[in-house]
Amino acid sequence: MASRKKVLLKVIILGDSGVGKTSLMNQYVAKKFSNQYKATIGADFLTKEVMVDDRLVTMQIWDTAGQERFQSLGVAFYRGADGCVLVFDVTMPNTFRSLDSWRDEFLIQASPRDPENFPFVVIGNKIDLENRAVSARRAQGWCHSKGDIPYFETSAKEAINVEQAFQAVAKNAMAQESDVELCSDFPDPIKLKDDQSKPKEGCAC
């Protein structure tokens, strides 16, 4: 049955305004870069079909408004997300600093089943620019502290690493999905029984 149902992964892109969310999305989906994008108002999404572990997956990538004022809209868009891409601008330290609040806000509003292991990916964008201000090490450190979030340095303009970053979020989201499918729905009854039976074996040893 499951094979016939197409897998749809909903991925949300978050980050301060001007870090390049729209550019990343368009670079990934349409393989084009434009310097004509306007500030995103409301939300938009694009879909792309990708292969993840030999499965055809439709990624629905949501591009959101960057100003935190619009976060109140978030709850409608974040709901049901399977993955989240946090973007900052490597030339703007404060956009990196906001990652914390973006992450927290997302977890609050989307309220995923397993917040600890929710598939995030962090993207440091605009590495083609020269005035870099956040080092990879720094960003990696933060990602590490948040439960080893994969970190990618990209340039939406030069199409560097964009594909890899989104592929990673798709892969992780799929992994999460299949985990959930098989175990986490009925963890309690199974565990209880297992606990009862296991000690018996332990005693035998």
Place this chain on the structure above:
Amino acid sequence: MASEAEERQRLLRAVKKEVKQIMEEAVTRKFVHEESSSITSLCAAVEACLLHCLKKRALGLFKYGSTMALLQKVSKTFEPAAEVSRLVSDLETPSSTELSGSRKSLDNNKNQTKKSSSNVSSPKYLWLRVAIFEKKLAKILDYLVQHNSKYYEPEALIADPVDGPIFASLLVGPCALDYTKMKTSDHFWTDPPADELVQRHRIHSSGSHVFTSPGSPKRQGLQVRRDASNATEETRETKTFHMSAREYVESLHQNSKLTLLYGKNNVLVQPREDKEALAGYLSLHQSSDGLIIMWTPNQLMNGCCEDTADETDRSQFWEFAMTIYLEDIVYIHCHQQPDCRGTVVLVGQDGVQRPPIHFPKGGHLLSFLSCLENGLQPNGQLDPPLWSQKGKGKVFPKLRRKGSRLSSSSSTSSGSTTSMDEEEAADYVFRIIASFKPDMLTPEMLDPKAPWAPSSPRSPSSPERSPWPVRRQLPPSPLVRTSVQSYARTQEEQNNTCLVQASNDGTHRYYGYMNHIKQLCDIMTKQIISRAFYGWLAHCRHLKTVRTHLSGLVYHAAVSEDSPLDGKVGVTAEMWSQLCQDGIVTNSSEVYRLVYFGGVAHNLRKQVWPYLLGHHKFGSSPEEREGLEQAVRTEYEKVMSEWLAVEAIIRQRDKEVIAANLVKLSQESTDGHIPLVRKDSSLSNEVFVSFESEELSRPETVVEESSTARTTPSSDRKTSMELSITTGIDRAVGTETPPMVVKKGISLQDSPDDGLGDSIARGGSTTTETDKSKTDSVGDSGFLTPLTPRSLPADVTDRITMTTKLSVDSAVLDEENANTRVEEVKSRTNSALDDADSSSKPDSMTTSRSSLEPRAAQDYEPGLEVRGHLSASRESLLSPASPASNGGIYSAELLDSVALNLHRIDKDVQRCDRNYHYFNCENLDKLRNIMCTYVWQHLDVGYVQGMCDLVAPLLVIFDDESLAYSCFCQLMKRMSCNFPHGGAMDTHFANMRSLIQILDSELFEHMHQHGDYTHFYFCYRWFLLDFKRELIYDDVFSVWETIWAAKHMTSSHFVLFIALALVQVYRDIILDNNMDFTDIIKFFNEMAEHHNTKQVLKIARELVARLQTLIDNK
């Protein structure tokens, strides 16, 4: 043993998965349909578990493949099981009698028909289904687990002490759900069993549309739409085709509306004179209002001709497919060929023959007729009856003889019955008689609430066709008909035609039944009256809702489009010169009316818009207006000088942060191992500690590396402090714990500042001076400031020393020049305004700038060089005497919030409409000035994304900063509340919802089904920006002025009607593609700047008029 355990786990996993599926379906779709495929798969999984190591032999079940027998065994001892068993047998009996005719024919036809597939699938797992629906399955399984030894081998899943109970408890969830038999419009298409899906796909794709992704018809539809957005006519056609094909295929299957009575493949039909006979699938269906015969060419039924027939060939087969309503048929001519083939010709009431249907060899004609006769009962029969000679045998030849005898004998009595060719093949004519009596009226005819029209589809190509006519029929009527009277009248007409038709039938078929007809007429009269009453009642209720909820949205007085003259011409130059006598415009309502219906000529917009926006008063003299302009300009310049002064401070702060950051960056580059130490330390420590330290030290980590102007004051201090510490450690000891403790300490110390720092995010750097005033409140952090310049030279390279000194120098320099700078700032701002180019650096500044710039610019990156030289006035502004400071010291909070807003504005102004020719650098600066001035005046709200978009068109029209600013302020009176802080958006959404409910109930139903949809987020940008992003610039102008004029003409919520018009334009697309919340967002985002604005505005005005009529029509 191990493999047994694996097997058990596999079975259990399958059940878990299906249970999860079904529970999710229940959550997401609010209900689970009884025929949902997920129930079937759940049953399959449960069945597999139940069969696992079942003691078949011991129970005498070995010959059964299903667990039905097991249920019967269990039901002897367990009451719920017995109940289920009873229900199952109840279900089985009537269905078998009802379908006996078709079964028989099926057997004859060696099960070649599709009937077999649809009929077998439903009894499969029947008892499991019933048990789930009756919520007893979990109990039964529990019972089985309890008494497993009786039925199962010890290694069975059921008998397993762990897995067995888990298995039983898994089913508790699905047994708690409610299941529905209700059909939803998408049920058949989106959730059919697999085989049906494939077949539909085949048939469907034989048309012009081919699914590339069979799993998601919805998405495909979206694409079809997009392609066709300009070619509407063509689309409509294909769309209809697309829809009908889908419904057609559905109708071939057994479903709730149609019962399949007979099906035979390879029946030949000659669809046209010039065509050869085609083989196809003939089916006979029982629907609620009679029998339907359908014939579908083989080419459409299966993919057999896929290689040869191309798409165009395919589509023509659709024209050949037949649907015949037996109620239209009076005579059935049967021609028997000697080789046992048979031909049927159906003749309608009008005497027209339907294409002959040729049955293949074998008793197919006979079985078809027998099914037909069965289907006609009890309300009709064949004359002569087919089975009247039953006793003598029902095989084919006998019928022929009987028939021929009978037809010749009956030809006298029935007159019209004639036998044609009496050689050796026998031909018969049957007449279809409906035993039509008044007391046999169908219940729905007597029920006034029943739907008007017969519910069955009329023809596959008819666009009005809908399988759910109730919903479609009722709601629009009150809207279309404007008064109760006309509403009732139309209904009466409907009934009259009904009556005429019925009486036609009556005379035709039952000549002499005058009494019955009279009775019939009485009943119909009553019916008409009651229906009219119910219609009127519904209409009244409906109107009441409209009045209570929506009357506030429009003004009640309608505005004439044509008087005093045609409004469509709009405000032309000629018209304007008439209206503007001696430079005074008095006739406001005429201006509004013209603008509302026809818009403003582009070159007049600059003059007319100030009136529309309320900037100029109607009736004001040119002198008054001139005075107003002057006042506005002066005020604007004053405000601008205020914020420019503040901006200067912020620039300076930014600059200093750059300096500090540069220090940091160069230090990191020379002393590359410093971060390494930090990194190592966090790694080498226990996870817990390092995690905490990471967490706490994060804010300053960011700053440490920043090379741009964007850091907060507090972090600047932290940075400098940390720098000295880190380097100190690096040189001296390099132990890991001390730095961490210190870092933690710093973060905690600075925490009161941190919140502030967050809120300003992009604030500039603190200067030493501002620090002094600020740090007093922060307490012990005050000592950090002097530490910065002193500690640095000791540790870092020459270059850094130079930079730090520089910042100290500049501070000293500032103080000296303070007084002169104030003057300069003022002169600069004024000159900037006069030149309409405030961003260019006035020459008066260059001298003072040169003292600073050479040194500063050396080290700062060129891109970051800002207009910071003005910041020299910072010190003077801090003094209470400064004229531009509103007589007070700027608080740090104020500076921070201005800085934040400025940076945001910069970012958005750069991106605003940069593809529109007007916005070159110079004009972008104007835009920025307006934006900053507005935000400075409204710092409590601050800059919100989208404001730039609202200023831009005004600036394009006025090309004058102060005028555009003033008009923008007027505009924002209405728009401001749409922004996130205002909360008007939800009101808009609620109004949209009610309007759609009233004006397009079908669409509303559709939206209602997609729960989330009612949030109307796809309208968000529309309302926030007054459709500015949805339309191209020229259209934005005309839409905006219409909105402004409408405020005085018809509705102060005209935006709602434009939104509604946009929805209306694409409603068919939304409905046909079954779009949900996300689809529609995407759709409208993609449609941006592709709308036909004239059409949309026209529809919007019509919608207003419609609502006005609706409300006023008492």
